[in-house]
Amino acid sequence: MKRIYWIAAILLGALSGIGAAQAPGGRAQSPASQPPPQTLNPQSYPADLVRAGQTRFTSECGFCHGRDAAGGETGPDLTRSMLVAEDFRGNKIGPxxxxxxxxxxxxxxxxxxxxxxxxxxFIHDQKTKGESVGGGRRSVDVTDxxxxxxxxGRKYFSGAGNCSKCHSPTGDLAGLANRYRGLPLLQRMLYPSNTRPAPAPAKVTVTLPSGETISGSLASRDEFTIALTDSAGMTRTWPVNDVKFTVDDPxxxxxxxxxxxxxxxxHNVYAYLQTLR
Ligand code: HEC
Ligand code: HEC
Incomplete structure (x- = not known):
């Protein structure tokens, strides 16, 4: 089977020495002379994925954040973002x-x-380049x-990983490795989303100042408001500051x-999922 190397892009990046060095410097809150915040959990990605990401990033995000993610007219430098530094494989960037x-x-x-x-x-790859340019060079193990x-992986699935809370190798994930192989399988495992019939909508329970609670399915949510659709099909909206709420979203x-x-x-879980044929 073809082996996919995770590291090539990062080595290339370090060699070519691009990234934050070319960022529009002198942003007040993060002068280019300061090293960017270090990535909390070093992570590496297959070169193919990074290349695909560069194309998407250029068309969707480059306009504001710069083609190299190092900041543009209207968007901040993502290679110096704390949120990106704390992100692991999209757990902060995705939401x-x-x-x-x-x-x-x-x-x-x-x-x-x-x-x-x-x-x-792509963003993490650019950030890694930024870190090596900023003097925070670190070595990354060659992993494939x-x-x-x-x-x-099997143990992790039903143990620490808690995957069996929502999945079953003989139920919804039966034959998974026949449907996806290689990179697409890894992508499904890490970033399942709206490409399949939507999973059941998130459940919300809102508690009003009076103590009354109202439950329903999540209609929308942003920094200011929370909205649910109640059992009668009515959409009800509250300012987030006025109520308490819990969202149970798979x-x-x-x-x-x-x-x-x-x-x-x-890597272990991925190896295990590959056996689900
Ligand atoms: C229309 C301009 C615009 C576009 C297009 C845009 N962004 Fe942003 N982005 C911003 C602005 C402005 C902020 C800063 C928001 C703030 O101050 O909280 C931001 C913030 C962010 C942050 C958080 C940075 C931090 O440290 O808080 C990330 C990550 C991010 N954008 C990623 C992306 C990605 C990925 C895309 C493309 C899919 C994208 N953005 C497209 C303008 C844009
Ligand atoms: C709280 C529930 C929950 C937990 C825990 C959970 N998942 Fe998921 N998972 C989902 C949902 C929701 C989806 C998206 C719906 C779908 O595609 O089936 C999904 C999708 C997937 C898919 C894609 C399935 C497909 O057919 O495309 C894989 C693979 C997967 N998860 C693996 C895992 C692994 C491995 C773990 C444990 C490390 C895990 N999940 C933990 C809820 C969960």
């Missing part, structure tokens, strides 16, 4: 893109999982997709999972 920060000039994007995964890979341990849980994977877990 931000879906929600946007419309009031601050950052639109929301309804990206499919392949595009999201690719854009995340085929190094996972199937048994460890996709949010999936994004949170991204932050919990170690690189080993990820």
């Amino acid at each position: 931000l893109l879906r929600a946007g920060r419309v009031d601050k000039g950052m639109p929301s994007f309804d990206l499919n999982d392949a595009d999201l995964g690719a854009i995340v890979a 997709l085929e190094t996972g341990d199937v048994e460890a 996709m949010t849980a999936h994004f949170e999972q991204l932050g919990k994977y170690s690189d080993d877990d990820m």
Whole structure:
């Protein structure tokens, strides 16, 4: 089977020495003379994915953030963003893109999982280049997709990973590896989203100041308002500051999972999923 190397793009990037060095310098809050915040969990991506992401990024985001993600007229330098530094495989960037920060000039994007995964890979790749230019050079282990341990992955799936809470290898994931192979399988595992019939909408429970609670399915949510559709089909909206609410969203849980994977877990689970034929 073809082996996919995760690291080539990063090595190339370090050699060619581009990235933050060419950012429009002198932004008040993050002068180019200061090293960018370090990525919390170093992560690497296959070169193919990074290239696909560059194309998407240029057309969707480059207008505001610069083609190299290092900042443009209207969008900040993402290689110096704390949110990007704290992101692991899209667990922070994904929800931000879906929600946007419309009031601050950052639109929301309804990206499919392949595009999201690719854009995340490109941003991190640019950030890694920025870090090496900024003096924070780190070595990254050469890892490839085929190094996972199937048994460890099986254990993680039903144990620490909690995957069996929502999935079953003989139920919804039966035959998964016949439907997706290689990179697409990894993308489905990390960034499942709206390319399939939408999973059940998130459930919301709102508690009013009076103590009354109202439940329904999530209609919309942003920084200021929360809206649900109640059992009678009515949409009801509240300012987020006036009520307490909990959202039970399987996709949010999936994004949170991204932050919990170690690189080993990820390779092991991937190896295990490849056996679901
Ligand atoms: C119309 C301009 C515009 C476009 C297009 C745009 N952004 Fe943004 N983006 C912004 C602005 C402005 C902010 C800063 C918002 C703020 O101040 O909180 C931002 C913030 C962000 C942040 C958070 C940075 C931080 O540290 O808080 C990320 C990540 C991001 N954008 C990624 C993207 C990606 C990926 C795309 C393309 C899919 C994109 N943006 C498209 C304008 C844009
Ligand atoms: C809280 C529920 C939840 C948990 C926990 C969860 N997932 Fe998911 N997962 C989802 C939802 C929702 C989807 C998207 C709907 C779909 O495509 O079936 C999904 C989709 C997937 C897909 C794509 C399935 C397909 O047929 O395309 C894979 C692979 C996957 N998850 C793997 C995992 C793994 C591995 C774990 C554990 C590390 C995990 N999930 C944990 C909810 C969850």
